[in-house]
Amino acid sequence: MAIIIAGLGNPGKEYEKTRHNAGRMAVELLAEEEGFEAFALNKTAKALVAKGALRGEPAVLVLPETMMNLSGKAVAAFVKSPKAAKNLLVIHDDLDLPLGVIKMVVGRGSGGHKGVESIMRAVKTKDFARIRIGISGKGKKNQAKKVSGEEKVVKHVIGKWKPAEAAVLAKVLRKATEAARIYAADGADAAVMFANTR
Numbered sequence: 001m002a003i004i005i006a007g008l009g010n011p012g013k014e015y016e017k018t019r020h021n022a023g024r025m026a027v028e029l030l031a032e033e034e035g036f037e038a039f040a041l042n043k044t045a046k047a048l049v050a051k052g053a054l055r056g057e058p059a060v061l062v063l064p065e066t067m068m069n070l071s072g073k074a075v076a077a078f079v080k081s082p083k084a085a086k087n088l089l090v091i092h093d094d095l096d097l098p099l100g101v102i103k104m105v106v107g108r109g110s111g112g113h114k115g116v117e118s119i120m121r122a123v124k125t126k127d128f129a130r131i132r133i134g135i136s137g138k139g140k141k142n143q144a145k146k147v148s149g150e151e152k153v154v155k156h157v158i159g160k161w162k163p164a165e166a167a168v169l170a171k172v173l174r175k176a177t178e179a180a181r182i183y184a185a186d187g188a189d190a191a192v193m194f195a196n197t198r
Contacts, residue, residue: 001087002051002058003184004078005030008092008115010158011065019135020068020157022169023092023115026133026176027061030054033177036061045077054184071115072122082125089129089183090119091176093157097134098144100168102176104131104195106188129188131176131195 007027015021031039036052039061048063064074079088092115097103107127110116120126135157139145147156161169175195183191 001084002060003054003087003089004060004062004075005089005091005180006062006064006071006075006119008064008068008071008090010068011063015158017160018158019161020093022133022135022173023090023131024063026091026131026173026180027063029173030177030180031061034181039063041065042077045074047074047077054181057184059184069114069118072118072120075119076122079123079128082123082127085123085125085128088123089131089180090116091131091133091180092116093135094132095136095147095153095157096144097132098136098138098142099134099165100138100172101134101142101198102131102172102179102195103134104129104179104183104188104192106130106192129183129191131179133172133176 005027007024009021009024031050034052036050039048039050042049046065048065050061052059060078062074062078064071066073079085092113096111106129110120136144147153179191179195182194
């Protein structure tokens with residue numbers, strides 16, 4: 001059974017290179033690094049899809065073409081049951097982590113991420129793997145510097161990456177794609193060990 005890797009973000013030019021699209025950027029990078037076929041629109045799934053292999057394992061990369069909060073619709077077209085969700089990896093941005101940090105979790109709650117919530121509802125389980133990419137500033141003790149107030153949060157997540165953040169972001173995206181490869185070849189435990197070690 002192919003591994004499904006979904007990169008969350010908002011479609012369209014205006015959202016390119018925004019913090020909220022960190023997951024989508026990681027999956028686009030993975031497709032590029034691994035020489036996947038070009039992304040093609042799957043109308044039924046409302047998603048851009050590319051097929052290929054990661055370390056010899058068949059994989060399908062999915063970029064939902066719905067707004068972030070409706071990501072579940074696209075993912076459910078490929079993950080038809082809670083059992084099938086065991087082969088699902090979702091990569092997304094996370095406000096609770098500072099830029100430069102990624103965390104991989106399996107079977108955890110959404111942490112308030114609307115895109116993840118949408119997928120959990122659509123596939124009727126939270127038992128799948130996720131790579132969380134930090135998008136907040138660094139506060140004390142390397143913790144995420146919290147952005148508070150709905151307006152500020154929205155402004156932050158759909159804001160573009162600053163030039164000063166580019167080098168750190170590039171490193172983080174490469175780490176996320178490597179974790180995805182390890183997940184495909186060696187399973188979730190090995191990928192979690194890799195992703196969650198600084």
